[in-house]
Amino acid sequence: AMPIAVLVSGGGSNLQSIIDRIEAGMLDAEIKVVVSNRADAFGLTRARNHNIPTRVLLHTEFPSREAFDEEMVRAIRESGVNETGVVAMAGFMRIVTPVFLETFRGRVVNIHPALLPSFPGVHGQADAVNYGVKISGCTVHFVDEQMDHGPVIIQAAVPCLTGEDGDALGARILGLEHRIYPQALQWLAEGRLEMRGRFVHLKPASRNLALQP
Ligand code: GAR
Numbered sequence: 001a002m003p004i005a006v007l008v009s010g011g012g013s014n015l016q017s018i019i020d021r022i023e024a025g026m027l028d029a030e031i032k033v034v035v036s037n038r039a040d041a042f043g044l045t046r047a048r049n050h051n052i053p054t055r056v057l058l059h060t061e062f063p064s065r066e067a068f069d070e071e072m073v074r075a076i077r078e079s080g081v082n083e084t085g086v087v088a089m090a091g092f093m094r095i096v097t098p099v100f101l102e103t104f105r106g107r108v109v110n111i112h113p114a115l116l117p118s119f120p121g122v123h124g125q126a127d128a129v130n131y132g133v134k135i136s137g138c139t140v141h142f143v144d145e146q147m148d149h150g151p152v153i154i155q156a157a158v159p160c161l162t163g164e165d166g167d168a169l170g171a172r173i174l175g176l177e178h179r180i181y182p183q184a185l186q187w188l189a190e191g192r193l194e195m196r197g198r199f200v201h202l203k204p205a206s207r208n209l210a211l212q213p
Helices: 013-023 042-049 065-078 098-103 124-131 166-189
Strands: 002-008 029-036 054-056 086-089 108-112 135-142 152-159 193-196 199-202
Touching (some): 002 013, 013 166, 029 042, 029 065, 029 166, 124 135, 152 166
Parallel strands (some): 002 029
Antiparallel strands (some): 135 152
8 A cells, every 4th residue: 555644724625535545445554644734624533533644744833844744754754755765745725845756756746626727726726716707626646845836646527506605615625635635545546647738648557467469
């Protein structure tokens, strides 16, 4: 199983979708630790309910982003997430620095509730409604130094309904998030994601070798 660290700041429904998919035997991964930068994040409770180790690291207690990230790196490594592992940001509302990205190079992923590169930031759903786009959705991507930015792995789209506010749209987007995030992680676990320049290529699933000539 692919070792994963999941980073949360809030409710953790994406974390729950990952837990559920693992427990259903449909995602070949093991969550080694859930890290939160908020002590009251419900995601921590979800982790504890499934006996997953948790760490709370309050960014307010660190002198710099780099110092905070160094401590996150330490906590994640200690949990047993190594070169074969992945760091999954799931509603983690912090920008990570090069300190962090260099340690887990090419193995940090994030989910965002908009069709990137449109509407990055903390209000992606409402920003889409207020702009008046007719389609929005969600994006799983590899993380780079910019917020909600980096090579796209998978996206799902939803129509924006007339009169709907950001919360209503967001609720429908969230349902899709819970489908595409575990899917992206399973592709990673299968080693099917390959970088070609800045593009992510999905390799075909391996076939039953016995059937090949
Ligand atoms: C999700 O909608 C996620 O896409 C979003 O925060 C929510 C967390 O929900 N992330 C961002 O906006 C990143 N900029 P959850 O805690 O229930 O998974």
